[in-house]
Amino acid sequence: MNQLHDRIRDVIENEDVAVFMKGRPDFVMCGNSARALDALRAAGASFTAVDVLPDPRIRQELSAVSGWPTIPQVFIRGELVGGADIVEELQASGELQAKLESAIGSDYRGEREERVTSVLAAA
């Protein structure tokens, strides 16, 4: 269909943990995105972040794909886990760690990495 839509789906489906956020892990532009990253870090998860700010169409397409209206959005192996509130709640209860373990395997903790990818076509 359209390239942006396909690229968003591709990230959601192929990254173990994908976070669509405002800003980047090293330069977060929104308190809720920071809360989601902190919960993932506390759970020991590696993740791949996508900044939605460079183009408003990213947010539109993402919400069309996920049916979720707000940013951030966290996906584990293609499944929408939620926004900052849910990820925080699941981390506090230990369910986030359990979810990561069942989706990725008990070695999900391993060497923790924070990657950044773009869903925009290279200029």
Place this chain on the structure above:
Amino acid sequence: MVAERLEELLRGAFPDADMLRVDDRTGGGDHFQVTVRSSRFDGLGLVDQHRLVYAALAEPLADGSIHELRISTKGTA
């Protein structure tokens, strides 16, 4: 007041709620924490619970009167 509008919309969507609060987190009238306990959430995962809240608040979310929304939901079961 936006907070009152949100509360009204939530009451309409969750008439049985035995706990329903809308807190203006910053006093600025656009950062809200909503807390709802309703039997409509029973048996649903958190993602679907929050989807019901987003659906109830679709209008103020779309027209920009909510800048930030925090949600806490609970079923009654």
